[in-house]
Amino acid sequence: MDYKHVVVLTGAGISAESGIPTFRGAGGLWFKHRIEDVATTEAFARSPALVLEFYNQRRAQLEIAQPNKAHTALARLEQGYRVTIVTQNVDNLHERAGSTNVLHLHGQLCQARSSADPDLVVDIGYRPIRMGDTCPLGSQLRPDVVWFGEPVPMMHKASAVVATADTLLIIGTSLAVYPAASLAHEAPARAVVFVIDPEAEPGWIPGARVFREKATRRVPLLVDELLGM
Numbered sequence: 535m536d537y538k539h540v541v542v543l544t545g546a547g548i549s550a551e552s553g554i555p556t557f558r559g560a561g562g563l564w565f566k567h568r569i570e571d572v573a574t575t576e577a578f579a580r581s582p583a584l585v586l587e588f589y590n591q592r593r594a595q596l597e598i599a600q601p602n603k604a605h606t607a608l609a610r611l612e613q614g615y616r617v618t619i620v621t622q623n624v625d626n627l628h629e630r631a632g633s634t635n636v637l638h639l640h641g642q643l644c645q646a647r648s649s650a651d652p653d654l655v656v657d658i659g660y661r662p663i664r665m666g667d668t669c670p671l672g673s674q675l676r677p678d679v680v681w682f683g684e685p686v687p688m689m690h691k692a693s694a695v696v697a698t699a700d701t702l703l704i705i706g707t708s709l710a711v712y713p714a715a716s717l718a719h720e721a722p723a724r725a726v727v728f729v730i731d732p733e734a735e736p737g738w739i740p741g742a743r744v745f746r747e748k749a750t751r752r753v754p755l756l757v758d759e760l761l762g763m
């Protein structure tokens with residue numbers, strides 16, 4: 535059977551109802567922490583212990599969070615479609631909900647990487663990274679997270695994926711962080727585009743069907759619609 539390809543671009547909003555704070559909104563992570571203090575290479579060079587602790591807390595919070603109805607609905611979509619999830623999130627809630635094809639644009643909390651060789655990545659589960667934890671080369675481990683100002687190595691692959699979409703779902707992202715946000719405009723002209731975000735502006739993506747609703751409410755309904763249920 536020739537399954538149609540659904541590409542899903544997700545951001546922090548899809549995990550908000552799992553109790554993981556978004557990026558910008560009221561109560562968002564960056565109201566409490568300045569980006570330049572915790573999410574740049576300069577910050578890690580200046581205060582590595584503080585940066586590690588910030589991500590250790592995020593990882594501990596992720597361990598007790600659960601996938602929500604939006605994550606599980608997207609996993610269910612694989613019953614009728616080839617589905618690729620391109621997520622800006624560093625959590626693992628898509629995988630824990632059962633999605634089998636997830637591309638992480640900005641890295642993953644449950645992995646650490648060498649600060650000497652970006653290709654040297656190790657699984658750490660929910661364990662903290664401490665000062666003195668080193669990679670096999672002897673360099674300090676850092677979170678496997680793409681910080682502001684760093685290149686996004688997965689962009690090329692993500693662009694190629696979006697270019698083959700028959701349907702593009704954009705869920706819970708302010709489309710403010712580049713280059714990831716540019717993906718929202720890279721679907722082929724034939725693709726049907728849906729946006730689900732309570733703050734979405736109607737004109738964000740020309741031609742898109744826009745639902746200004748929370749992910750746990752609209753995503754299961756849209757998945758049912760796409761599966762013809």
Ligand code: NAD
Pocket residue numbers: 544545546547548549550551554555556557558559562563622623624625640705706707708709710711730731732733734747748749750
């Ligand atoms: P953002 O905070 O800029 O935007 C979040 C969007 O989600 C907003 O447009 C908001 O209206 C929407 N939203 C809030 N609650 C929602 C809900 N219940 N249902 C649907 N939408 C909802 O986040 P972003 O665009 O993903 O910003 C990108 C950066 O934030 C990424 O680099 C990402 O790595 C990082 N981040 C990730 C996580 C995570 O892994 N869960 C959490 C915070 C930040």
